[in-house]
Amino acid sequence: MINLYTWPTPNSRKVSILLEEIDIPYKVFPIDITNDEQFSKEFSKISPSNKIPVIVDDENNKSIFETGAIMLYLSNKYNKFISKDYYWDVMQWYFFQVSQVGPYLGQAHQFLSYHPGKSPYAEEKYKAYVKRVYNTLDERLKKYQYLGIEYSIADIATWPWVARFEIHKTNLEDYPNVLRWYRLISKRSAVIKGFNAVGEKIAIPMI
Numbered sequence: 001m002i003n004l005y006t007w008p009t010p011n012s013r014k015v016s017i018l019l020e021e022i023d024i025p026y027k028v029f030p031i032d033i034t035n036d037e038q039f040s041k042e043f044s045k046i047s048p049s050n051k052i053p054v055i056v057d058d059e060n061n062k063s064i065f066e067t068g069a070i071m072l073y074l075s076n077k078y079n080k081f082i083s084k085d086y087y088w089d090v091m092q093w094y095f096f097q098v099s100q101v102g103p104y105l106g107q108a109h110q111f112l113s114y115h116p117g118k119s120p121y122a123e124e125k126y127k128a129y130v131k132r133v134y135n136t137l138d139e140r141l142k143k144y145q146y147l148g149i150e151y152s153i154a155d156i157a158t159w160p161w162v163a164r165f166e167i168h169k170t171n172l173e174d175y176p177n178v179l180r181w182y183r184l185i186s187k188r189s190a191v192i193k194g195f196n197a198v199g200e201k202i203a204i205p206m207i
């Protein structure tokens with residue numbers, strides 16, 4: 001059994017969607033980050049940087065933090081969603097998510113939606129980064145159905161961030177290939193289930 005310490009955020013949804021896609025049982029432990037539960041002494045033992053999500057694998061008692069590592073752990077353990085034929089395509093787009101899509105869109109949320117007017121410089125900077133990320137995704141998805149050619153952890157990691165398009169002030173219609181890909185993945189039953197693995201159930205944002 002996999003234990004998932006989580007809260008309804010894009011990073012956490014990456015992991016719950018992957019668990020649903022792999023189709024293994026998992027237990028959810030909510031860590032309310034709006035109430036600073038990530039800073040508890042107990043949780044610090046498995047999350048040295050006090051961030052969610054974290055998994056603990058009952059089979060070997062291993063705990064893993066950082067979604068980049070968690071998703072690689074699960075996809076390697078179950079040998080799913082890493083593609084044999086397109087392994088390096090998957091890895092490049094997976095690491096693009098980990099190093100660019102998540103961090104840039106995450107900062108865009110802070111400056112464009114949660115704290116607007118605090119820093120015109122940061123707003124301009126992250127608006128430009130959002131466009132750059134979307135242009136990059138759109139070009140890739142013009143050529144291929146999925147980021148890693150086959151459906152993989154690259155798509156599963158990226159999709160929950162794109163699902164926050166309203167918060168990073170993006171009109172998906174400006175990126176028709178991303179929109180096609182977003183709608184396609186939104187229909188998957190594992191995605192629908194994994195999206196609401198914890199917290200109040202909400203509808204997947206659609207356009």
Ligand SMILES: N[C@@H](CCC(=O)N[C@@H](CS)C(=O)NCC(=O)O)C(=O)O
Pocket residue numbers: 009010011012033038050051052053065066067068
């Ligand atoms: N690089 C980390 C980022 C995790 C992260 O940013 N988690 C956020 C929620 S999406 C969090 O725990 N925020 C609470 C905090 O930073 O105190 C990962 O990919 O796991």
